[in-house]
Amino acid sequence: xxxxxxxxxxTAYYGSHKAIDDISMTVEPRSVxxxxxxxxxxxxxxxxxxxxxHEVTPGGRVEGKVMLxxxxxxxxxxxxxxxxxxxxxxxxxxxxxxxxxxxxxxxAGLRLNGSYKKNQLAEVVExxxxxxxxxxxxxxxxxxxxxxxSGGQQQRLCIARAIAVEPDVLLMDEPCSALDPIxxxxxxDLISELKERFTIxxxxxxxxxxxxxxxxxxxxxLAAVGQPGKLVEIDETERIFSNPSVQATExxxxxxxx
Amino acid sequence: MAITTDNAPAPPVAGKPGATSTGRAGDKIFLGxxxxxxxxxxxxxxxxxxxxxxxxxxxxxxxxxxxxTTFDWNPAGDPPVFGIAVLLFGTIxxxxxxxxxxxxxxxxxxxxxSHYAPRRLAAPLAYVVDLLAAVPSIIYGIWGAxxxxxxxxxxxxxxxxxxxxxxxxxxxxxxxxxxxxxxxxLLAIMILPIVTSVSREVFLQVPRxxxxxxxxxxxxxxxxxxxxxxxxxRSGVISASMLGLGRALGETMAVATVLSPSFVISxxxxxxxxxxxxxxxxxxxxxxxxxxRDALIASGLVLFVLTLLVNGAARLIIARRKExxxxxx
Numbered sequence: 001x002x003x004x005x006x007x008x009x010x011t012a013y014y015g016s017h018k019a020i021d022d023i024s025m026t027v028e029p030r031s032v033x034x035x036x037x038x039x040x041x042x043x044x045x046x047x048x049x050x051x052x053x054h055e056v057t058p059g060g061r062v063e064g065k066v067m068l069x070x071x072x073x074x075x076x077x078x079x080x081x082x083x084x085x086x087x088x089x090x091x092x093x094x095x096x097x098x099x100x101x102x103x104x105x106x107x108a109g110l111r112l113n114g115s116y117k118k119n120q121l122a123e124v125v126e127x128x129x130x131x132x133x134x135x136x137x138x139x140x141x142x143x144x145x146x147x148x149x150s151g152g153q154q155q156r157l158c159i160a161r162a163i164a165v166e167p168d169v170l171l172m173d174e175p176c177s178a179l180d181p182i183x184x185x186x187x188x189d190l191i192s193e194l195k196e197r198f199t200i201x202x203x204x205x206x207x208x209x210x211x212x213x214x215x216x217x218x219x220x221x222l223a224a225v226g227q228p229g230k231l232v233e234i235d236e237t238e239r240i241f242s243n244p245s246v247q248a249t250e251x252x253x254x255x256x257x258x
Numbered sequence: 259m260a261i262t263t264d265n266a267p268a269p270p271v272a273g274k275p276g277a278t279s280t281g282r283a284g285d286k287i288f289l290g291x292x293x294x295x296x297x298x299x300x301x302x303x304x305x306x307x308x309x310x311x312x313x314x315x316x317x318x319x320x321x322x323x324x325x326x327t328t329f330d331w332n333p334a335g336d337p338p339v340f341g342i343a344v345l346l347f348g349t350i351x352x353x354x355x356x357x358x359x360x361x362x363x364x365x366x367x368x369x370x371x372s373h374y375a376p377r378r379l380a381a382p383l384a385y386v387v388d389l390l391a392a393v394p395s396i397i398y399g400i401w402g403a404x405x406x407x408x409x410x411x412x413x414x415x416x417x418x419x420x421x422x423x424x425x426x427x428x429x430x431x432x433x434x435x436x437x438x439x440x441x442x443x444l445l446a447i448m449i450l451p452i453v454t455s456v457s458r459e460v461f462l463q464v465p466r467x468x469x470x471x472x473x474x475x476x477x478x479x480x481x482x483x484x485x486x487x488x489x490x491x492r493s494g495v496i497s498a499s500m501l502g503l504g505r506a507l508g509e510t511m512a513v514a515t516v517l518s519p520s521f522v523i524s525x526x527x528x529x530x531x532x533x534x535x536x537x538x539x540x541x542x543x544x545x546x547x548x549x550x551r552d553a554l555i556a557s558g559l560v561l562f563v564l565t566l567l568v569n570g571a572a573r574l575i576i577a578r579r580k581e582x583x584x585x586x587x
Contacts, residue, residue, distance in 0.1 A: 056473055058377070085476030095467040099489040108485060109475040158471070165475065 002029035002199040003069045003168040005050060010064030011228075012042070012049050014057065019045045021228035022064075025218060027169075032191060032200045034210035034237065037220030038252070042229025043203050046220070047171050050201065051087035052080040068168060085113065088162035092174045094154030096146035096161070102129075103142040105157055109165040124164055132160035133190050152183020159190065163198070170194065172202040176209065188213050207253060211241050219249045310559040317552030325556065329521055331538065333546070333553040340553045342560055347523045348438055348532040349561070352513070353506040355442025355527070356449055361499050363446075364453035369483060371454075372461040384458065391451035399515030402444040403436075407516060410435040410443070414528050426527050433530040436518035441534070442527075444512055449502035456501060460494030461487055493575050500572030504565050510536035535561040 005027040012020045020042035027033045035043040048054040049062050052073060066073040073083050096105045106125045110116050116124070125142070129135040134156040138149070146157050155175060162170060172191075176184040191213045194200060204210050210217050218234035233246050244250050251257055318325055320338050328341020367387060371380045414435050421427040464487050472485040513534050519541060520531035539554045546554060 051474065053470065053474060056470070081476050081478050083476075084474055089470075089474035091467055091470060091474070093467055095465075095471040097471060097485060097489065098468070099492075108472075112475055112477055112481055112485075161471075161475070 002197060004029045004067075005169060005199065005201075006065075006067040007050075008065045008067075010046070010049060010062065010066065012045050012054055012060070012062045015059035018228040020049075020220075021230050023231045025231060025234050027199060027201055028216065029199045030195055030197070031215040032195050032202060032213050033234075034214035034217045035201065035203045035220060036205075036207060036210050036217060036252075037229070037232075038222070038257070039205075040225065040229070041220040041222045043218075043220045044173055045229070046231075047173055047201060047203050050169070050171055051089055052083045053089065055080065085109075085165060086167050087169045087171060088165065088167035090155070090158050090162055090170065090172045090175045093178045094151055094158050096149075096154050096157050098145070098147045100146060101143045102138050102146045102149070102157060105146040106160050106164050109161060113165060125160075128160040128164035129157075131163055131194070132156045133186060133193075134160055150183070152179050152186055155179060155183065155187060156190065159187075159194075163194065167198065169199045169201065172200065174203050174205060177205060184209070207241075211237060217241070219244070219246075219252065221248055221252070306562075310555055310562060313552045314556035314559045317549060317556045320549055321553070329523065331521060331542070331553075333550040338549055338553075342535070342557050344521045344523055345533050345535045345538050345557055346560065348517075349507055349534040349536075349564070351527070351532075352438045352441040352445055352534060353503055355439060356445035356506045357499060357503055359443060359446035360449050360453055360502060361495070364450055364498070364502075365457055365495055367450075367454045368457035368461055369487070371458050373479070373483060373487065384455070387451050387454045389451075390447070391455075395448065395509060396511045396515070398444060398448055399512035402440065402512055402516040406444060407435050407440060410440055414439070418528060426525050428526055429528040430526050431529040431531075433518070435528070436516060436530045437528050438517070438532045439527040441513050441517050441532075444516055445506040445509055448509060448512060449505050452505060453495075453498045453502040456498035457491065457495050460491040460498070464490045493578065497572040497576045500568055500575070504568045504572070507565055507568065508536055508561060509534075510540050513537040514540045535564075 007026070008024045010020070010023045011018065023046060035047060037043050045054060050066060050073075052062075054060045054062060062074060064074070068086070072078065073087075097108060100108065103125055106128050107121050110121060110124060126135060126139075129138060134153060137153060138144075138157075146154065149157060155178075159170075159175075176187050179187065188209065191200060191202065195215075202210075202213065214237045216234060217237040217240040219232045219240065220229050221232045222229045232248055233240070233244065235244070240249060241253060244253065317333065317340075321333075321340060322337035323330065323339035323341050325341050327343050328339060329343055331340045331344075332338065333340045367383075371384050371387075375383060411434070414429060414437075417427040418429040422429070468486040468490060469482050472482040477485055514537040517532065517534070517537055518530045519533045519537065521533065522531055524531070535557050539558055543551065543554055
């Protein structure tokens with residue numbers, strides 16, 4: 001059910017401050033697209049416009065178009081709540097519902113959607129936890145609180161929660177930045193498996209990670225602090241890291257700034 | 259405990275203040291003042307407890323009735339007979355009515371202020387609710403007696419007619435609405451601000467990422483509240499309610515002004531009559547003889563213990579809350 005994202009002329013504001021300016025790009029289905037760039041370049045803001053989480057922030061608004069296959073996410077009659085049910089998100093820090101059990105965490109999205117049968121629920125939870133490579137670690141304690149797991153396990157629990165509702169797209173906002181290297185590796189392996197089924201967009205500060213997991217990489221930059229972030233270029237990851245077409249990209253990748 | 263690390267020699271802030279006094283005059287004076295106030299507080303608490311217990315024991319020695327089960331208050335009689343059954347019942351019932359009415363409304367207002375109202379409206383609204391707490395209780399009492407009592411007649415007969423079958427809303431005695439039910443409504447209004455403002459603070463503390471977790475799953479605003487805000491705030495709401503309960507139990511002037519006291523226990527809440535600890539003390543203290551005052555003090559001791567227990571329970575819940583609110587810290 002993976003879908004193609006087609007962004008054209010997208011500008012996002014926080015109040016009167018323009019955070020990103022006129023971004024257009026295409027994200028291919030069943031692939032991983034990485035967003036890299038220095039802090040404040042708007043890559044997280046851009047990610048959040050892809051499931052309309054940006055407008056949850058007071059003053060947040062957007063101009064432009066985001067097409068998910070042939071549906072405009074910012075169309076007049078589109079309900080942002082419905083958008084978020086088809087475009088899932090995983091955050092920087094693991095955020096399982098602290099008072100809920102592991103099972104309830106994974107089932108939360110299904111219960112929101114309302115249409116499920118009880119035996120079906122258990123099946124989906126198992127499938128999602130297996131999909132997130134967490135099943136073997138938690139199958140004996142599904143009714144224990146999700147907050148009792150380690151950081152890396154919590155993050156995989158959040159991924160399981162996100163994929164349980166079978167979204168078309170999975171957005172990941174620096175999903176490994178709060179994790180140790182072993183847990184990071186587990187998540188990266190998971191991402192390569194998940195791209196068989198979902199369109200994945202990942203924001204990362206770790207350029208090696210972008211090189212390891214992504215098929216295509218987008219480099220964002222800003223002219224100066226306080227200026228809006230812009231898309232510099234998007235290309236095959238291999239090309240971005242070996243022979244980018246813009247000098248700024250090469251400077252950033254080779255560590256000359258950022 | 260986090261200790262700031264400067265390059266300069268560590269100032270003696272950590273650990274027991276007494277052990278690290280530098281001998282400077284300012285330190286000594288401040289140490290003395292703060293220690294003194296702490297000790298003073300304990301002395302005041304202890305002397306209240308001792309005073310209440312001593313005077314109560316004098317009265318209890320003279321009491322010819324059972325202090326816990328007697329439905330009468332006649333310490334001046336011969337033999338002297340008095341008991342707290344009616345007062346305990348009235349205090350607890352009126353407070354429960356107040357809680358049942360106030361807590362849902364307070365949680366609603368708190369959620370509205372913290373999660374629904376636009377910012378321009380939220381701050382003034384919060385201020386108005388806090389202002390309710392600044393109204394003196396005698397004003398509530400006068401308002402209750404002159405406004406609430408007559409205007410509740412209509413509600414009372416409606417409840418009697420349609421919910422009379424529940425027994426508690428059956429009105430079997432004629433008379434104005436100087437009942438425990440009216441007292442409960444008045445107490446509900448009086449505890450609304452404290453419950454609201456504590457709940458609001460807790461709801462505002464819900465970590466952003468907990469709410470975003472629900473939002474990203476496609477939760478509506480109400481679902482975000484149900485999935486993230488209420489579970490996080492639950493223990494805070496409980497302790498806020500306990501604080502409100504503590505106030506309702508001890509409220510004196512408002513209750514004394516509204517209630518028409520009588521020494522009966524009745525679950526017909528709309529019937530006039532009943533009594534509470536604080537109201538009974540306020541009504542009888544001036545005319546009471548020596549033994550009468552001691553008897554009232556004995557009832558005051560029970561209220562003191564009751565309030566202490568409620569506050570202790572609130573503290574326990576607040577302390578327990580730390581365990582799971584920091585789940586993702």
